[in-house]
Amino acid sequence: MDYEFISGTELFSGLSAEETREILNISYAYTKLFGKEETVFELGSVTSCAAMVLCGSVRVERPDFYGTVSIISTIGPGEMFAEAYAFAHGEKMMVSAVAAEESEILFIDTEALLESGNITILKNFLKDASMKNLRLSRKIVHTSPKTIRGRVLEYFAYLSQNAGGNEFIVPFSRSRMAEYLSVDRSALSAELSKMRREGIIEFEKNRFRLMVSRRVLT
Amino acid sequence: MDYEFISGTELFSGLSAEETREILNISYAYTKLFGKEETVFELGSVTSCAAMVLCGSVRVERPDFYGTVSIISTIGPGEMFAEAYAFAHGEKMMVSAVAAEESEILFIDTEALLESGNITILKNFLKDASMKNLRLSRKIVHTSPKTIRGRVLEYFAYLSQNAGGNEFIVPFSRSRMAEYLSVDRSALSAELSKMRREGIIEFEKNRFRLMVSRRVLT
């Protein structure tokens, strides 16, 4: 196992390669190779292991009610997945994970890890979980308005606040942005153009400017 | 401070009243009284403290882009909030928190808490964060279909799977359910009736039965 690499990841930050080796040993962590398109986690299964991609990449996907599969995210080297399921204990996975290419995955049993009692890694897990939490909350905030315009405004208000000015870069292609906001791509394009005509926004490629600001009170 | 009560909460589970007192001492935790409608956390502010309601209750709310405030959740005695912000470190709050009545709130500085090095409480935070994570992910899954029917089916499929049969209780009033799914209440009512006419579901008050099942593959 490449402890150098592993100790360099977010999750193991603050730990030396040697400490990393120790922790993984104590908690019976192991790696497994997956061929392209091989399933890492099955939809509806239960796991007590967090997983980290060491080499390759993993697609996280989910079928809708009618069976159409959509990709939720792609996990690359050093990134983790399934840890929320592992710590929450007993919840069925609402996604499946599939190796997008030949991949090596590290499995860490969270029960054993908690036993090990290493505080640094618990801290790191906690920070990771909290950040994921806020990302999810943000997405909910950005997609709860019922109109495309409402969603765009919520999202842009966030980006704008984040950038510290009224100008910002959207870190998505139009299709990805539409996906993120759960709206149709062409409808999004149309709405953006309409908002531009109305003087609410200006844009050029992915650089946007928000010409109005959030109404607070009354 | 009522250490008996605090040690009985989820967050302090596994800790005696005495241990609880110690941890709170070490980490400089303090309580504060809030009058009805007094603000506990301001929208857009930054906190390094997790908060727990000891007495009373707190409304978590958020204004949309046009200023209309909606209630995200209500926090009661023993429940926590703002901990994701505290652990993620430096993120601006996307909600505000207001005392719904005269309330006593416990503030725990997470930096100090991490210093204390108590593993039990870290575990508890981690489990809490993971469970919240899955709840948020689930909500995203339930609201990403573009039609009311799609959302209802996703939600019902979950409830049904959870109940272990095709019959289940919806733990919301119709208005709350509509809110959860981010759709109009009357439109939801209409869609439920339509689905009943089509034989897709049966229901009587909040007891539902799902007559179709998720299509997997092809």
Next chain:
DNA sequence: GAAAGTATGTTGTTATAACAACATTTTTGA
């Protein structure tokens, strides 16, 4: 730098949800 591929924008049509106003049922509490 031409051709192919991909991303983005446009427009018209259709499906669906929001909204509003009201009817009916259920719950509450005096």
Next chain:
DNA sequence: TCAAAAATGTTGTTATAACAACATACTTTC
């Protein structure tokens, strides 16, 4: 138990998004 209030259901109208099909612009890459 009755009246009032709250929740739920119904229906028609209007606003909006999805969808489809195509035009245009940008980006590979050979």
